[in-house]
Amino acid sequence: MSENSSSTTPFAKIIIVAKDEWRYWLRSKLAISVLAIGLLLTLSSVIVTAINTMELSHTRHELQNDADQTFVDQPDRHPHRMVHYGHYAFRAPSPLSVLDPGVDAYTGNSIFLEGHRQNSAMFADQKQGTALTQLGSLTPAFIVQTLAPLLLILIGYSSVSRERESQTLTYLLSQGTSGFTLIAGKGLALMSVIGLILVPLTISALFSLHEGESVAAILGFILGYALYLTVWALLVLLFSSALSKNSESFTALALTWILLCVVMPRVASSTAITTVPAAGKLETDFAVIAELRKLGDGHNANDPAFAQIKASLLEKYNVDSIEQLPVNYRGVIAMTSEAKLTEVLNEFAEQRMQTVLAQTIVSRDFGWLSPMVAIRSLSMLTAGTSIETHHKFLREAEDLRFNFVQGLNKVHAERLTYQDDMNRNKDLDSSNKARVAAKNWQVLDDFAFAVDKPSLRLQRSAPAFLQLLAWIAVLIIAIRWVGKRLV
């Protein structure tokens, strides 16, 4: 820092300041160990999560194939039995969940699909967990969102205040280095640390290209983290320049970290739950049941609720009784009532999802108050591991359910006569007669869950990007202001 002639350009001076900061870090036991631990944690989290996610992805694809195969391998049966036999849908993890698994472990990842019912996703991994990872887990997202800011604080809190405390600051400033140049140099040094933290993340993200992730999503993801860590670098610089003592700068930064990274995310979710109360599925199911009662029971073709359908069917085929219909009346009823029922179920399901989304958005709005909340939503949204992705899964699983149930109902209406159907419980023979061939079970759509298009994911994370940019803008203004008054 002593080389300081008037001929050097401001930029060269910034580089000199940054180099000097690195030299200080490399000579300080604390800084070097913090750096080493930070990089080690990031690296191990990247590796551990990548291995876990690959296993999960593999298992779920396999389970989906098994479920598909088991369904079509079923023997000759009454088609409605297959409606209740049901099918499974598995949510394959998104490629970027190697970096941020998001809600994956907290929502069930498989759904049992059957007629007349929308089941919830089952077996969230957390339930079979040790409850040890409540405070944090070894995922790159957690490490970089929570611990990386701490790392920046630990190595950077004294960057400017140190010069002030040892009275080199006045010396530097008196030699013509402007306050801004000094802060910019320190900032450059911190940015290079950020670059270092992002290296393992970027490499791991590039691997997800292989899994079909788009370049745009990966760039957005990494850029988001770069912006987030920049916010922290700026906070560090601001406090370090504005406060006169190392200890003051440290205490203020530590408190800021506690509030923004530890307290705020939880305050956000607690507030969201209180401000937008969401009734559980159990509770909304009562409303669903009440609504469904009006529709009539699809198992009971004599339910008065179906009188109108019966009349229109008789008219359409110009016959006098249901026995004379060319189609199986019970199958038609099953099909119609399934369609109506699904409409009701979907309406309630959609309502529930909208409430959950409204809650989530309340908590995401806290991103204006905490960059940690902003990056959390940005990361999950861009990676496709947010609640929206789970909702997409629920909707697609529902489509899958509806299509195969109606496919079976169609078989019921067209491939099984009403007479045989009515006699199905008489004796063993008529029971055997009331079956259709196994070749009819080819009603399943191919189900391979994939996350939303990258453009949609990036569009959803736009507010979070804005939140981070707003933080950066405000902090830069504040630093410029402090930089001019640096003494």
Next chain:
Amino acid sequence: MSYMFKQLSREWRFMLRQKYLLVLLGCAILISGFSVQSGLNEIEQQQQTIERLTAADEADRIDAQHKHDEFGMLAYYTFHLTYSAPSDLAFAALGERDIYPWKHRIKMLAIEGQIYESDTQNAELTQAGKIDFLFVISALSPLIIILLFHDLFANERNSGRYDLLVTTAKSPWALWGARGAIRFIAIFLCLMLPFYVGAWVSGTSLAAIGLVSFYCFIYLAFWALLSVYWGRNASSAPKVASGLIGIWVLFAFITPILGDLTINKFVHSPKGGDIVFAQREAVNDAWDLPKEVTMDAFTATYPEWKDHVAMQSMFEWKWYYAFQQVGDQIAASMSQEYRDAAKKKYQLAGYASLLSPPLLLQRILTHLAETDAVAAFKYEQQVRDFHRELRLFHYPFLFAQGEFNKGELANMPSFEKFIIEQQDDRNTDSAQSTNK
């Protein structure tokens, strides 16, 4: 005594003059207050949900019983609400109630097909975690204590006051003892006062309040002593705090994460999906199997119905409910293994948490508040037991096929009654064992 009081009151006035200490204490009481407030809200919502569910469940059951006459149909359409009500301490430790289900509506069908239904809340919010009093104490308060205590000596050394202070003070206790004690009392009160208010609001028992205070005191004192000890010879406050925060990161994140990885590596559990799959297959296959196969499997468990298994038609309700039960029987061992694995994991996590004070405190307090995994396991067992009770009530009507009178439905077990009876049994059991 008055000498001690004089020292404390001097340090109290001294502390009031230090702005950053006041900011820290202010943050502590605000955050603790918010956490208690939102904990109380959450519990109130849970209680209201239970009330609404109980009413709706009752109405729905009466409706179903009114609508259907055939006993098998009645059983098919009658749901029973089961729930685990939050304890009076739950507001302070919401625990795992957002991960494990605490309410179900079950019916006579195979329990394995119903018990894994989870009425979970917003997963994205669950992932962020909620702020409850326990979180504030276990995770946050160590950080606040570190900030309060780390510079006890370092600050004075760094400002060159240390020698003067020590040579002036009548005894080290009058200075450091009083200073530390005042800071500790202040932070303890700031953190605990909201809890006491919350406890008063929700009528928590004095014993529970006492225990929580005791554990919190030990925990906070541990961090305070550690902070003081760590900084005893240092002159750079930030270095002391860095080390302490490092210890906190180690305790709160690193050891639990390593424990979690190790436990998951060594405890193997059947996949939940496989249990449901096995049970479904069994129930569905039963339709195509000879009826005797199902009935034999059923009477192996319930031999009292051996003479009542003959069927008049291709479909009878007793056979239907028999193969539901057989489905459970087939999945039983896997299901038991699944639960055992979960228990084993939780138990091993107990050993791991010995290396992590924050998690140790979480385990102790969630256990006290009955919001931990153990309470969730207990609730699940209650649901299973109740399901058994329910089946035992229905079997005579299904198999003996005597006259069924709707008035008998009044004797149908209800979960609430069942829980009370269970408790009574336990009380008499323990009374008997103490008599012996």
Next chain:
Amino acid sequence: MIEIDQAKAVIEASSLCVNIKNNPILKSLNFRVKAGEIYALLGGNGAGKSTTLKTLLGFNAPSSGSVKVDGKEVLEALNHVRKKTAYLPESATLYTHLTARENVKYFLSLADIEKTDAEIDQAFDRVALQTKARDRHMQTYSKGMRQKTAIALALLREAPIFLLDEPTSGLDPVAIDEFNQLVRELASGGATILMVTHDVYGACQVADRIGLLRDGELVGEFSAPQDGQIETEEVHAAFAQRGAA
């Protein structure tokens, strides 16, 4: 106020050896300060001045030899020794968020001494601290004012022994004169004063005796003649001999 036997040495180091982190800093140091005497321990950087002072205050344990204050081995009667001594640190940074008066009151309370505002003002008057500054936060104080406050505190301690660490460094000439005057007054009142300093001229101006400290050993002692000052030239010559030693 003064209860110490005039004839006895109030401060006494005999064959005092002190090691810091296994480095010998004081090597068989011997000196005695009598009651009512102003003794200056003079030495360059690293001579062992601060170590001597800290050992007298009980912060360092002697590896051999003995160090006595008021006739008692320091570490054996630490509370007694600290009660009898008033220590004036080199850069007396009191609490900057408190006023001078609050600072003095706080420290007096630590020592379990009660003083009225009037008594405190009297002490401030003695050190010539401006009246209007007394209730101002010390953040705004100059080095001289801080030093004056610390001296006022030392006076109020009513201790018979004063240990002063570079007391005049950073003070302007007027303040130095005032300070020397005060020190002489204290000594004539019977107080024992030990100061450590590297300032030859300052020491000669005020001290009754000067001990020259070099590499942890006393290499010479100079006494002032009756009603006169120690010869500065002589001490300076001895002090400057460091290369030859």
